[in-house]
Amino acid sequence: MRLLVVEDDRALAGQLAAALGAAGYAVDCAADGEEGHFLGDTEPYDAVVLDLGLPRLDGLTVLRRWRAGGRTMPVLILTARDRWHDKVEGIDAGADDYLAKPFRMEELLARLRALIRRARGHAAPELACGPVRLDTRSGRVSVDGTPVALSTQEFRVLSYLMHRQGEVVSRTELTEHIYAQDFDRDSNTIEVFVGRLRRKLGADVIETVRGRGYRLRPPEPAAGGADG
Amino acid sequence: MGESLSRRLLLGAVLWIAAALVLAGFGLTALFRQHVEAALEARLANDLDGLAAALEPGDGGAPALSRNLPDPLYERPYSGRYWQIEAAPAERLRSRSLWDAVLALPNDEPARGELHRHRIAGPAGQDLIAVERRVDLGAGAPVRITVAASRAELDPALADFARMLAASLGLLGLGLAGAAALQVRVGLQPLARLRAALAALRAGRTQRIEGVFPSEVAPLADDLNALVAHDQALVARARVQAADLAHGLKTPLAILANEAEGRDDRLAQAVRSQAAAMQRHVDRHLARARAASAAGLPGARADALDVARGLARTLAKLNRERMIAVDVEGGPAWFAGDREDLGEMLGNLMDNACKWARGRVLVRLAVAEGRLAVTVDDDGPGLAPAQREAAFARGARLDETVAGSGLGLAIARELAELYGGRVALDGAPLGGLRAVLNLPAAAAGGGA
Numbered sequence: 001m002r003l004l005v006v007e008d009d010r011a012l013a014g015q016l017a018a019a020l021g022a023a024g025y026a027v028d029c030a031a032d033g034e035e036g037h038f039l040g041d042t043e044p045y046d047a048v049v050l051d052l053g054l055p056r057l058d059g060l061t062v063l064r065r066w067r068a069g070g071r072t073m074p075v076l077i078l079t080a081r082d083r084w085h086d087k088v089e090g091i092d093a094g095a096d097d098y099l100a101k102p103f104r105m106e107e108l109l110a111r112l113r114a115l116i117r118r119a120r121g122h123a124a125p126e127l128a129c130g131p132v133r134l135d136t137r138s139g140r141v142s143v144d145g146t147p148v149a150l151s152t153q154e155f156r157v158l159s160y161l162m163h164r165q166g167e168v169v170s171r172t173e174l175t176e177h178i179y180a181q182d183f184d185r186d187s188n189t190i191e192v193f194v195g196r197l198r199r200k201l202g203a204d205v206i207e208t209v210r211g212r213g214y215r216l217r218p219p220e221p222a223a224g225g226a227d228g
Numbered sequence: 229m230g231e232s233l234s235r236r237l238l239l240g241a242v243l244w245i246a247a248a249l250v251l252a253g254f255g256l257t258a259l260f261r262q263h264v265e266a267a268l269e270a271r272l273a274n275d276l277d278g279l280a281a282a283l284e285p286g287d288g289g290a291p292a293l294s295r296n297l298p299d300p301l302y303e304r305p306y307s308g309r310y311w312q313i314e315a316a317p318a319e320r321l322r323s324r325s326l327w328d329a330v331l332a333l334p335n336d337e338p339a340r341g342e343l344h345r346h347r348i349a350g351p352a353g354q355d356l357i358a359v360e361r362r363v364d365l366g367a368g369a370p371v372r373i374t375v376a377a378s379r380a381e382l383d384p385a386l387a388d389f390a391r392m393l394a395a396s397l398g399l400l401g402l403g404l405a406g407a408a409a410l411q412v413r414v415g416l417q418p419l420a421r422l423r424a425a426l427a428a429l430r431a432g433r434t435q436r437i438e439g440v441f442p443s444e445v446a447p448l449a450d451d452l453n454a455l456v457a458h459d460q461a462l463v464a465r466a467r468v469q470a471a472d473l474a475h476g477l478k479t480p481l482a483i484l485a486n487e488a489e490g491r492d493d494r495l496a497q498a499v500r501s502q503a504a505a506m507q508r509h510v511d512r513h514l515a516r517a518r519a520a521s522a523a524g525l526p527g528a529r530a531d532a533l534d535v536a537r538g539l540a541r542t543l544a545k546l547n548r549e550r551m552i553a554v555d556v557e558g559g560p561a562w563f564a565g566d567r568e569d570l571g572e573m574l575g576n577l578m579d580n581a582c583k584w585a586r587g588r589v590l591v592r593l594a595v596a597e598g599r600l601a602v603t604v605d606d607d608g609p610g611l612a613p614a615q616r617e618a619a620f621a622r623g624a625r626l627d628e629t630v631a632g633s634g635l636g637l638a639i640a641r642e643l644a645e646l647y648g649g650r651v652a653l654d655g656a657p658l659g660g661l662r663a664v665l666n667l668p669a670a671a672a673g674g675g676a
Contacts, residue, residue, distance in 0.1 A: 009479045015486045053475050080478035081471065082511070084575025085568040088538040091545050098546060102482035102507055105489055114549055 001046045001116060001159055002026040002177045006036030006062065007078070008054050016049065019105045020112075024139050024155050026180045033057025040066050044176050045073050046160075047116050049108070052079040052090070060093050067094035074115035078103065113137060120163040127162040129218045132201050134162050141201075148200050153178060157193045161206065161216040170213035233419070234412045241408035249397045260389050264382050265357065272359045273343060275299065276375040279311055280363050283371070291315050291371055301325065306352050308378030315371045326351065331358065331374055338362055340370065354378040418445045425449070429456065432529030432564045432670035459525055467568075470514050477510050515572060515639050516646070529670040530567035532574075532600055533560055536591050539575050543582050543589070552585050554578065558593030563600050564670035565647050573643045576636035577604045577651070577663045584608030584660060600669035605656035616653040616661075640665070 003025045007013040010031070017027045028043065030036035033054035040048055040062070052059035063075055074096040079086070082100035090098050096119075097111050113136045117125065127134045131144045141148045141158065150158065156178035161169060171190050179185050194206055194214060207215045275297055282294045291313060296302070301309035302323040312331045313321040320330065329351035338344045340362050350356040358376035365371060418441050425437045436456055437449045481503050488499040533556070540554040547554075563570045574591075581589045585606035592603045611619060620637050640663075641651040649667035656662035 009483070011483045012479055012486075015483060019486070080475040082474070082478075083568055083572060084539060084542075084579075085571040087546075087575070088542045088571065091542040092538065096545070098542075101478040102485050102503065105486050118549075 004028050004039055004045045004048045006030045007051045008032060023109050024152060026156060026178055028181045033059060033062050037062045037065055040071060041069060043181060046177060047112050048073055048075045049078050050075055052077060052081055063093045063095060074119045076111060076115060129162060129165050129216055132205055134159060143201055154193050154197055158197055165216040168209050168212050168215045234416050237412045238409055242405050245401055245404045249401050253393055253397055256393055257390060261386060264385055268357060268377055269345060269359055272375045272377055276359055276361055276373055279373050285365050290319055291365055308354060308381055311375045313371055313373050331376060333374060340364060350376060418442050422449060429526045432527060435527045456526060463525055470517055474514055481507055516642060528565050530563045530565060530570045532563045532570060532593055535567060535570050536574060536593060539578050543578055547582050552582050552587060552589060554589045556591045561593040561595045561600050562670040564668040569643055573640045573665055574602060576640040577665060580636050581606035588658060590658060595669045598669055600667045602665040604663045605658045606660035607658040608660035610655060610660040
């Protein structure tokens, strides 16, 4: 999962990037509205954390432009403007959630998880695919109830496929969603991560669709978003 | 209020009209008296000429009348009309009406042919007007011929005149007073319009004093508008400053709190608790400072239905994980105050309801007798009557498991009180808590 953080305060942006990175997300940061708008407009983010009081371009304007341009990624507004008037304006501009500063990092993480999950059509916080379970709250993965330890990149690949299970995901798309923008990308490494995941979770969990990409396929009978 | 301008103007007009009419009455009466006295004197002079023509030197030099005056009044005793001819101090001819009285003439010596007027006392206490002339009969000393009439003769005519004059002057006075009243009314109409425009401004129907006023009042209206605009600008500036302050403080607070998170030494604990305390202060005082500057600002008006619908939309989206239905019922309703402040009061109450609701929050707006009443019901667990007042206490959170600063109800109540309103808690028909927000309403319609 790849996130965009648009925040002009360097210290806070640093804290956010660190906390989100620790939670398993690939994070891009933008320090002003114009850069934020450009990134959100061109890169496939799974969610955006957007400040409102931004230099160069106001956060609400950024959001409205994204929505007018057909960008549908979930957006969480994180701002010091905590009047209900501002919240109504933010939600009406197309935000999916609104969190006022100061905030608890845990709460921000919980809300982002819920946003990403909902955007992919999952109702429960725990994603399941056959014997494999991924708890989005804790980031724990288990197979048949046995915990499995995954590296950050492995977790990102699995998490993205779990959120999109049943669909074919190309290698390029996977690359875009597990690496931050300034990371030196190499789509060949995806094969390495998929291979390691197959070893840890079972060979038939991730299916290769020749020439198109990968698919996480639940065994028959399909067990969609069952919860624990 | 004290003194009324129109009463003052009217009273002044009535006073000068009355004074002018009384003065005119006296003047006209005096003129008329002069006129009738002159007419009487002319008649008396005429009679005197008749007497002089009929006078002949009689036997022994004493004058005698060849014929009497034709007017019978000179014959009837004490009739008021008299004549007297005096040749020598003891030789007098007198009209029969004088009976045995003598006209006491002042001792003067008018030149020959000159007509003298006198006011003298006559018989029976009559007040007489007399005309006198010296006539030479050729032989001996000139004779003094006097003809007199009682002033009482003029009284009926004078009284008639006075009555008519009083009646017509009275009518004139009434007419003038009516005209003055009309003039005051018409003249002060711009002030009445100004008052109506001011009332519209205060009620929030307009944002400024509307209308065209005459040049005497226009500067006042312009000054008032400038004052209102100045106030509005002040409030706008205060809001911007408050927002800047909020932004300036809250981001550092967030950074501090985040740094302290996940650590459990004494420094981290102190930072956490102090950051939380600072946040509460900032929230509370910013809300108050902003509302205090806006409450009582004339011309403020907010569409309560629109605000409630916006909040319902927002809260439903923010709580969609819990599938809370937030419904708004009621017709158009206007709050006499700032839109953002209404959003703050209603938002806090509705947010509180959403936190506790199981699945439904119902907001109902009603306007009655100049008050706007908004009820916010939820279907949550509710509060026992004894706990309701405690829920308003500063920072109170009756259940620590539900997120929130616990300031919502307290802020809503404080803001409402700044606007002369209140917030009360009750049981809701849905089963949970009912919050009733009572605020001054603004008139519907007019410019928004």
